[in-house]
Amino acid sequence: MNLREQLPGDLGCEPHLGAHALADAPPSGGSAGSRTSARACGTPAVPSVFLGEFALLSAEMLCVQTFEGELVWWNQALEDALGYSTAELDCVNVGRLIHPEDLEPTLAELPKLLLGGQTVGFVNRYRAKDGAWRAIEWTARAAPEDCLVYSAGRDVSARVEAEQSLGEQSRRLQLAYERMERESRRKSEFLSRVSHELRTPLNSVIGFAQLLQMDSLLPGQANAVDHILRAGRHLLSLIEDLIDIGGIEAGGLELSLEPVDVASVVEEAMSITRPLAAQASVALEVRPGDGVWVLADRQRLVQVLINLLSNAVKYNVAGGAAEVGWATGPRRRVSLVVSDTGIGIDPVVASRVFEPFDRLGAESSGVTGAGVGLSLSRQLVEAMGGTIGFSSLPGKGSVFRVNLEAAEAPLEAAG
Secondary structure: OOOOOOOHHHOOOOOHHHHHHHHOOOEOEOOHHHHHHHHHOOOOOOOHHHHHHHHHHOOOEEEEEEOOOEEEEEOHHHHHHHOOOHHHHHOOEHHHHEOHHHHHHHHHHHHHHHOOOEEEEEEEEEEOOOOOEEEEEEEEEEEOOOOEEEEEEEEOHHHHHHHHHHHHHHHHHHHHHHHHHHHHHHHHHHHHHHHHHHHHHHHHHHHHHHHHHHOOOOHHHHHHHHHHHHHHHHHHHHHHHHHHHHHHHOOOOOOOOEEEEHHHHHHHHHHHHHHHHHHOOOEEEEEOOOOOEEEEOHHHHHHHHHHHHHHHHHOOOOOOEEEEEEEEEOOOEEEEEEEEOOOOOOHHHHHHOOOOOOOOOHHHOOOOOOOOHHHHHHHHHHHOOOEEEEEEEOOOEEEEEEEEEEEOOOHHHHO
16 A cells, blocks of 8 residues: 555554554654644644655655554655565565564564664665565654554665675685784794704804814814804804794793893993994994883893894994983883994885895895894884884984883882
């Protein structure tokens, strides 16, 4: 039955149907009570024919149905959305058009309506005449005394399809991410195992080379042994870094976070780096700051500073300088700064500074390295709850900053 053929007040049902459907609806919202008050003030009632025209013009689907699912009134928008004719809808039970998967949640909404509640934003699917499923979002209210449900709906099929597509894409991305995580863990575990296997024979090579160094050797032999030791120690350092990276990525790196005296850590890292600086004719300087402590793993913080100072020396120029200092910043953060007067970093490759095994084009420079020091430093700093960053000017040098949380000095140190 269509609104074009019969106005809501003449549906052939009980007279109350017209009153609930359109004839006594308030002209601009509000309840039936507010409409009665308006009439008492002399405001004329809106004729039901005008309200019927609004229903015809509405882009939303409007309908009235019994609790059994029989349609007793609807507007043109419902026919347009589902494709059924007036005669076809006049003979159909709405429940038979609902998608089987949506029947149970639809029935679950009825108790709410029976108790005087209102359904807002409820979505279920209906089979259209062309066989497609239309997703309709409903707002509904029941009149239990009349056993009727008044509903307004709109077609949200496109939105639901987009949400399903987005959900599927999200699921595929999640599966891809989990697969990458598994592959990364396997790679890290393999790297760690191989590194451990290499470290044992390499220690033997270095040990025998040290024994040979203790003997009386000809100049050529001594140079060869020195070369073996330098290469062996460099390779051992690389293997240690690889083991650390593998441990961090596998979540197996153990840290002992405790208050650490910044000045003593800097001095330890400087003492280890001084021979390399002297050999490269680079001056190492310390710009002392306040006596501050940070929350860190002492051994790992020394390792980070050695990596930064070694780079400041290796990528410097003869007669250049490298400096380390520290200062307390806002929000209880301490900044350790390592700066140099070296060749700097090209802005084109700056985004790759912390990528592992990326030497930023320095492979042919004659400077030894594997490109893992900065990557490992960042992972260690972040594992200690800190951050690391840098700034650089080609031909002028670089400045690396490590920011860590400040800590209170232990009582024994304070005393």
